Amino acid sequence: MFHCRLVNPVHHDPALLLELPQLAQRWLLDCGDLHALSLHELLQIDTVFVSHAHIDHWIGLDALMRAQLFGDRPLRVLGPKGILDMLAGRLAGYAWNLVSRSQFVVEGYEWTGSDWESRHFPCRDRFEGRQAPPGLPPLENWSLRWVELQHGVPCLGYRLESPPSFRFREDCPHPPGPWIANLKQKMAAGDSDGTLMVGGTQRLLSDLSQWVRVLPTYQLAYITDTRLDPSTRARIVEAFGPTRVLWCEAAFLESQRELAEAKLHSTATEAARLACELQCERLHLFHLSRRTQGLADEHLREARQTFAETYIDQQSAEKV
Template structure:
């Protein structure tokens, strides 16, 4: 299950908090970290974040990093990972070193920062006991699949255009494999450890129990597969017909698209000049990609609160399954 929370308020800095939970384990993701976005999260949750993923390093997407860093800089035994476009390691190195680390030799904390340009990932390591003074090169690898995969989730990067490289992200749960109880009963079999072995990919012959059975035949008759949940996060990007044609296949079938809606359609020229989108444009992308639903965020401060419902109306005219994050006013203000 993907538990998702949009952080921040309309026309203020936003971020996305995602917990991928299988029941056996969790992976916590923070996508962007604007000013004040962590205020509603429990401190223990902030300290448990596994990966921070920046779309880009404009102030409204990184201004809350110091709050995160203060909570997580010195967690012994934990490894911190930060992902972002080219320049992320350079910018964060200044944030790391922007304090008086007179106790650093007594402390422990490791930070891995990964610069992603869409074709390659350059990784660097920073150590707290060195007061973060040294950027240790950890090599470069091609982007030929997900940025990373855990037992609970995989994350892919989607390069976007926003006055340079900006990154969108697609988060996917692994395929779900379940046992069909009716098929199990029809075969006259009882559950047991052999089912776990079958789901784990056992081959040849299984002992069920005391009777040998062909594993491939059991797998065909008993196991049912379905895709896990998925989401995409796209913010601060220019969206024209060419970009829509490129992005739609990359988002095909995603469960929920969380996307910026900086401008109303009447300000499409302004959106184009600033490399942003309108609510109608991002709704057209959601329709072309065939996503399950669209959640609008990152509204421009230029609009008064009473105009926020116009964003929903403009998007729903193109893609009806559009909504605001929980807690945002859907119909009116006041």
């Protein structure tokens, strides 16, 4: 099962905690207030995808660094244009004279509009940043897509897709052995040429692969703090393609559309339209405006008129 949990109630700071199946680490989509997380949970987080730098989306970074300061695993922070300088400014805001033995490193990744720039901030160097090779970090074989949103400041939406997985057919006539792991690895890399040794016989990959079923991947999109007019939705659909589950802000109701346009946020109806266009199975609404406190049911009712499988829950568990 794949578990996602909003750290805070839907009217409060956004932070969506992802528990990766079969892995000990956790990922965060946005990093608002994290006081609701235990120390154990804070220690498990190793990657943060920041949509943008408004304070309600990454004020929790200090709590996360505080928890991990003497750990030996890097904390990876991905975000839109400007995030590296803001990260440097954030880290320069504290005194670091007594932490020189720590192995902790904050690794920053910034989408510049054309590539991912990277800077590492080692604790032992008082978090002074140094340029790192460009490119995304390896994300445990998950694939990442992203899209620039419309919020008046650099803002990214993200889509995560689980690695391909395979299951052997029960009627496979070949004896088990190391060839199974090798075959899965080659199929994951899209390699269908060559042979593998199976029980003392060389067999073609193309023949062996017929005994394997490719399981559907899990895709999750996270869209927040943006207008969702038709052109922005079209850009998201083009960047993401069909996506099983969408977590989407719905700050306002359709009757508050003018407010949504002025504040560069979305309505529940617009979020539901995006779910239809992405061919989603489920839509989870979050980041409702505090002006609509107590009206969550209305957001839900409105979105369900366009997309029936809409939910407002703090957590979800979906079969992968």
